[in-house]
Amino acid sequence: MHGYDKHAFEPFAVTVDLAVLTLRAGALHVLLVERGQEPYAGRWALPGGFLLPDESAEEAARRELAEETGLAGVSAPHLEQLRTYSEPGRDPRMRVVSVAFAALLPDPAEPHAGTDAAEARWTPYDAARDLAFDHDRILADARERVGAKLEYTCLATAFCPAEFTLGELQQVYETVWGAVLDRPNFRRKVLATPGFVEPVPGAARLTGGRGKPAALYRAGPATILHPPLLRTPREGRPA
Amino acid sequence: MHGYDKHAFEPFAVTVDLAVLTLRAGALHVLLVERGQEPYAGRWALPGGFLLPDESAEEAARRELAEETGLAGVSAPHLEQLRTYSEPGRDPRMRVVSVAFAALLPDPAEPHAGTDAAEARWTPYDAARDLAFDHDRILADARERVGAKLEYTCLATAFCPAEFTLGELQQVYETVWGAVLDRPNFRRKVLATPGFVEPVPGAARLTGGRGKPAALYRAGPATILHPPLLRTPREGRPA
DNA sequence: CCAAAAGTGTTTGCGTTACACCCATGA
DNA sequence: TCATGGGTGTAACGCAAACACTTTTGG
Secondary structure, eight states, X not given: OOOXXXXXXXXXXXEEEEXXXXXXXXXXXXXXXXXOSSSSTTOEEOOEEEOOTTOOHHHHHHHHHHHHHSOHHHHOOEEEEEEEEOOTTSSSSSOEEEEEEEEEEOTTOOSOOOSSSSXXXXXXXXXXXXXSTTHHHHHHHHHHHHHHHHHHBSGGGGGSOSSBOHHHHXXXXXXXXXXXXXXXXXHHXXXXXXXXXXXXXXXXEOSSXXXXXXXXXXXXXXXXXXXXXXXXXXXXXXX | OOOOOTTSSOOBEEEEEEEEEEEETTEEEEEEEEOOSSSSTTOEEOOEEEOOTTOOHHHHHHHHHHHHHSOHHHHOOEEEXXXXXXXXXXXXXXXXXXXXXXXXEXXXXXXXXXXXXXOEEEEEGGGOOSOSTTHHHHHHHHHHHHHHHHHHBSGGGGGSOSSBOHHHHHXXXXXXXXXXXXXXXXXXXXXXXXXXXXXXXXXXXXXXXXXXXXXXXXXXXXXXXXXOOOOOOOOOOOO
16 A cells, blocks of 8 residues: 555556536537547547646646637636546546546637647537547536536636626526526625625626626635525426 | 557556545544555555556545455445545655545444554544645545535435434534534424435434434435535534 | 433524516617 | 616515424433
């Protein structure tokens, strides 16, 4: 146990895989890349890559994200470690242990200016099926995690630009949860939580081109949401 | 990206580390092993070990747990993957990426019948300090995760034996949270959650030697707790 | 009879829901 | 002036916190 005999352990390849999520046109999208080589050549996959000798998994994830999106370094998007996938057969060629992350970006992320030749594309979550390796599972885990974390953390702001309206923030919840929230109640709940959002004094912006300009807010320092904003399936029948 | 050139990646050692938690005498305890070799010789550490060539991290964790406690295979304790620690300097000798788990056991787990010569010992959580490597951090993360998961999952039963009383279940919450809960309200909440616990018909047991015998319950099939059982800081004297 | 622990009942208050209404802007 | 989206107010309901009370055991 924790011995250091060079033959006491098997060498593994360690990679990171990224479920890069954003919201565009009112739907959850994920960044996929097309594989150029076997196995799974021609199939879509989550972006990812090997850990370099002197970087942590988090650093590798941030580097891959920057390479893949071309801009991620600037806005420092939210990175969330999901879990590590280590089933022996998950890569048909060799033993690969993969640390999976979810990355949350505000919409206007440039489509894909990847340094790699492989094509990269924003894909609606519901259309991302039959991915390479166990990436279907990783992507499903990412969505589940993000959906759950919206309930009891302030994570939703990670999908918003630096300055956003409460309507935009509400759309994050409604899109990820597939539910409809009551605007007045949502507003109260968010504003009643200290440190969730901070008003940008005097600023306002039109959202849909029409309507009253909305006040702008910035993400606050709070990270946990207490009491939580529960995902109440308010659809269909009034009980 | 996901290329297979043998020199495209650096080989890493992959290990699992285990925060094995239980409740004894009304306090959270963790299983620690004393290291026999450098680095950190003589220091206490979380049990763990290298992944074997053909096992997943989960399988390795279960194997180590069985080796360390001598009984874990029978009761199949709850295993929870925490996260993966991969900072380059976390092991002074070599590059080790470690997948950390929390394991939750009912109290009467035999102290330690480890196959290794190294001593193993149940230690109160508050006394587990200055561990080897980054194990202080891993242990703190484990406690945080377990505390949080009690709120919105049915995880608490993992600390209980197969049949338990509601009073014992309540003590799990009170011990992990360091809070005092109202017994009637706790009872109602638990019984009102479908699938959290199932009554054992006719069975009853005395708990403190005195008092009315309590009805016995088994863990039910439910895994998530909705609405959650919130950790409300209600002032009470700590036991 | 007393202490201790399980279990039941009931009141009260706060948080949330649901919905009515007003404001500001573009077309 | 209408449609659209932002923002305010408020009544009603429901859950859950708080606590009084009963039950069953050992000493």
